[in-house]
Amino acid sequence: MCGAIGRVIDNPFVRGLMDILNIRLDSSTDYNIRPNASIPISIGRDGGPVGVNANWWLFQTRTENGYTYDKRYKSFNTTKAKLFTNRKKDFTHHRCVIPASCFYEWKGNRYKIEPIDDAIAFGGLYKTWKTEDPANPHYSCSVITLPGHSKLKHIHEKSLPLMLLKDEIEPWLDDSFHNPDYWLPTLESKIRFDLRVTPVDKKDPSIQIGDSEIIKAD
Known part of the structure; x- marks a missing residue:
């Protein structure tokens, strides 16, 4: 489960990623973003990335x-298995x-789990919802989660959020590319x-309460 994220806006790696994603740098630092928050995301449109704001909870109610957010569905995360069943259209x-x-x-x-000297590009799904202005729909999103990894079982054994590599961002956002099987290697845990x-304070995650450890890449 990915139930909270942090975005430090003056982090140069975050700023660089948001520039790649065509997201305006008008959001603020937030160490404790929780589901149902409004967050900046990037979607593919006409062959390029477009930044929009979205509610971090895929299913919405008016x-x-x-x-x-629609309380009937805990949809701030989407598991890998659903990408090829009831979320296949969104994944495609x-x-x-x-x-x-x-x-x-x-x-x-x-x-707190973070890359060393880099930002995180979570792979996710989004939906659009009709508003009174057809040119400005309401957006919602979900973080894709994979089965857990043995190196992180002492922290969280059930799941791992999908974190894209830099060279995967462009094809991920290509709105003309519709082959879900292409992503099978990316979806390995x-x-x-x-x-x-x-380890950080439970209420204020900007406060470190213990020594860090490094989890090496596979």
Whole structure:
């Protein structure tokens, strides 16, 4: 499960990734972004990346005040298995990238997990929802999660969020590319780059409470 992420906007790697994704740098640093938050994502449109804001919860419901998360479905994450069953249409046509500097997992303590000297490009899905203005739909998104990895079982053994490599971003966002089987190697549960794992305060994850460890790439 990926239930919280952090985005440090003055991190040069995050800024560089957001530039690649064509996301405006008008969002602020947030160490504790939780599901149902409005977050910047990048989608593919006419062969290039386009930055939009989306609700981090794939299924939405409409209210008098607009859209909000649909409590019937815990859809801030989408498991790998669903990509080839009931989320196959979204996986084929509505892939997105969600930029971040870190994510968090809990097992006794809270742990911040981040790449060393890099940003995270989460692979995700998105949906569009009709509004009164057809040119400005409401967007929602979900982070894709893979089966857990043995190197992280002491932190979180059930799942691992999909983190794309830089050379995968362009084809991932190519809205003319619709072959889901192409992504099977990408969807293997691998540590794709070195990760730093740091115990942090449960309420304020900007506060480190223990020594970091390095999880080496496979």
